[in-house]
Amino acid sequence: MIEQQDIGNGELSDFRKGVVDWIKHNTPADPGFLLPQTFMEVGSEQVLSFLREWQHKVWSAGYLGMAWPKEYGGGGMPRIFQQIADEEMKKARVPICFNVIGLGWAGPLIIDTGTDFEKETYLKGILSGEDIWCQGFSEPNHGSDLGSIQTRAERDDNEYIINGSKIWTTMGNYAKYMILLARTDSQAERRYNGLSFFLAPMGAKGITTSPIQKLTGDYGFTETFFDDVRIPASCLMGEEGHGWRIAMQTLQYERGAEAGAAGGVAILSTVMNDLLRIAKDVQRDGEPLMQDPVTRDNLVKFLIEEQALYLAENRVKIPALCADYPNSVALSTKLRGTEFFRRMRQYALTLQGASSALYVGDEDAVEGGFWQRAYMNNFSTTIGGGTSQIQANIIGEHVLGLPKD
């Protein structure tokens, strides 16, 4: 493999030019329906086939999985090329590469720890978009508390028999494979030790999915039921009882703490610049809204908050400026970020005046109802992965040393 330091700047800027040019000629036209901002919003066959086609196109052009091994459908190139491609795709706001559980979680895990058989079987389908992956960690009634997982996997000769249910399975009804965390030993001394990690086929007999309708009216998640489902024992990843450790490693890829993701745009985020765009031509009380002092004050408050949020990422790189409460910024990033976006998107609706009453599907809705939907979808981030209230407890207890409830 070529070493990163051997690549000349000229080669990189030529490459970047090529990406920009490709994007210009290949970004799909407006499909006439609202595209998802995240992979958790793939709620219809129409959206699915559009995104599948797009991901396949990106991969075929050589701009996805660029740093994955060549023999498994990747590009075998230094990571810097994928970073450049991602930067340009993000900048151009092209559609997302939707197979995120495969591209960002299962794929890197298989590359780093999987057997040759697993690499051979799974990687190429992840990149091409042919094989959609989902994740089976959370269970009904247990939220994000993975230690309490009840779904059982019992060994029976060359098979495991799975019984139980999972919830918040993104694209559960479309997926071909699931990364599944299940309990293989209910007697284990520490409850984390009894878990095992599987690469499970969603087509197995006895698996049923039931789509969950979100508050937006859309779909995207399922509840997934396992009723005496038999899967080959070869679906076990690593060793029995090592599931917790493997799941934690998977989360490292998700958080970007460990490199390995295939690339592509995973999330289209909204920033204050997007909000200011919609406020520009709006009238209030017979005058342009942007001249109203209260609105201006509110907008600047958001801009200050956004600036502090983004700057914090740079401040944490300087230990001397984080000495007083060492984990403060890192542990509060989720709370601050998700709550900021919730309030900012909510405010975006108030800026629309009477038009804020319109919703996705109405031809007069501002930007197709994007903000209405984005505001409500944002709750997946202030609730999922530990609610804001739990985050505040964690910060209070782990950063400030306040007592537990």
Added chain:
Amino acid sequence: MTRTANLSIEFSDEQAMILASAKDFCRDKSDINAVRALLKSDTGFNSDVWNEMIALGWTGLCLPEQHGGSEMDIGATIPLVESMGRHLLSTPFISSTIAAQAIMRGGSEEQQAKWLPALAEGAIGTMALLDNEDWGATDTSCLLSTEGNNFALQGKKLLVNDAAVADFFVVLTKYQDSIALVIVEATQLAKNAISNRTLVDETKRAANVDFTGVTIESAAILAEGAEILPDVRLIGALLIAAEATGCAAAALDTVVDYLTTRKQFGRLIGSYQSLKHPTVEILIQMDSARTLIYHAATLIGDGKLSEDTEIACRMAKAQAAEALSFAGDRAVQFHGGMGFTYDCDAMLYIRRAQWSQHQYGDPQHHRKLLACLLLD
């Protein structure tokens, strides 16, 4: 706003060393008993501590080497001032630093040679800017007029920080139709020209100063006073922001101390989410202010302030003042009945919050000006 936000924060090893020694110094010299002991004193500060700060070279830190300084830029004082805020250590440092910046940026070579070495050695200067309660005023009723070969001043300035101990004042006046900054020495003032005010923050000192009847030579008019005044105001705002940020962290420490020791209904009160979550909010607001002051400190430099720097200073001041107001307010409330007493240290923070808020413009003032920079 289509501009791309500047997101740089840098902090050299040298600055980290300054921060570490400033933290130690302020903690050692200004525990809460020392702070309280000074509340009713005339000057509001301990001159031994002030002399030690001078001996450490802090007063010359960002002055040119040729005038006895260490030639760092004004951003280097941010860790010092933040640490002072953290321990409520009041001295004329902030007043003098702003006055020094006015002379360094707006003074002729002669004016710099006259004042900067003195400032490095601990002479106390202060800005006399306000005619009334309005930090955003663009005009002044303090007038300068020709008197033979000299100039005469007429008018009063309000709430001049550290006026009673100042060796000189940098006064905002108007000559004909133009704004001018002039230097007036304390010895030139009429008897009773300084009238001390009773401040909400008892760690601070300020007075109204009547400059009427003072005569100055043309050499006392800053060469480029009008040009550098906006930058000096922004530097003032940034220093107050740094002090307020440190103070917000101190208020947070006080709250956390109480929440982890005080029991009610059989539980430590910090276990109640109604107290825990707003305390986390204090941390988050303080952290944002901290991020913004060091961003501004990174950008500021010695030259004319860029638009990015202006944005950074105004954001820092707006955020720090809000953070401290919230922290001081909650600190009182969370101490319950104790918080309502003079003996509770929360008193110090809520009063400082009140004082800091309007120094060099309140949050709404800065947001109003930011709106013009960011929205139009």
